Amino acid sequence: MQELTVACEEHPAMMSPQLKIWILAATWLTVKMFSISLLQARSRLSTGIFDQREDRRVFGHAAETAEDKERLSRLAGCWRNDLENIPIFLLLSLPLALISERPAFYGALMIVFAAARTVHSYANIKALQPQRNIAYQVGNMALAGVLVLLLELVLFT
Numbered sequence: 001m002q003e004l005t006v007a008c009e010e011h012p013a014m015m016s017p018q019l020k021i022w023i024l025a026a027t028w029l030t031v032k033m034f035s036i037s038l039l040q041a042r043s044r045l046s047t048g049i050f051d052q053r054e055d056r057r058v059f060g061h062a063a064e065t066a067e068d069k070e071r072l073s074r075l076a077g078c079w080r081n082d083l084e085n086i087p088i089f090l091l092l093s094l095p096l097a098l099i100s101e102r103p104a105f106y107g108a109l110m111i112v113f114a115a116a117r118t119v120h121s122y123a124n125i126k127a128l129q130p131q132r133n134i135a136y137q138v139g140n141m142a143l144a145g146v147l148v149l150l151l152e153l154v155l156f157t
Contacts, residue, residue: 018106022097025110026090032118033082039125040075047072071125078121085139089113093146100149101157109149113142 043049047068050056093110100106116139123132 016097016103018097018100018103021107021110022090022093025093025114028114029082029086029090029117032121033079033086036075036078036082036121040072040079043068043072043075074125074127078124081124082117082121085143086117089139089143089146092143092150096146096149096153099153101153102149105145106149109142109145113139113146116142 044055045059047064048056048060049064049068049072050059093106093113096106116135120132120135120139123129123135
């Protein structure tokens with residue numbers, strides 16, 4: 001770890017390909033989550049459907065249609081599901097971005113996870129099944145790959 005610190009001090013602009021991939025994936029996933037949040041806010045404002053009493057009082061309350069309720073429910077579900085999956089993946093994959101000795105495999109896992117989470121959100125919003133479940137499972141496989149790399153790193157190096 002001291003070598004990493006020294007290398008960063010000597011060449012602060014240099015970073016490993018794994019760290020670049022982690023930063024790109026984390027940025028993409030953050031933008032994706034922020035987009036879901038914006039879609040949810042836009043839908044609430046355009047329909048006047050709010051969960052909180054004070055929001056209904058300030059922003060008004062429109063007639064609720066079943067379609068509006070379903071769209072808002074799906075967007076809220078996307079947000080919750082992202083919060084359950086993305087932070088833990090990014091947290092567990094960060095050590096690999098810093099010290100993994102298998103950059104190609106690591107990079108593939110990051111790309112697969114980011115793509116799977118994007119497809120999962122789209123499929124959730126559009127009510128596409130089995131696509132949503134397949135995307136969820138692919139994301140889980142990428143997480144399992146990260147766990148294998150972490151265990152390999154800890155137990156065999």
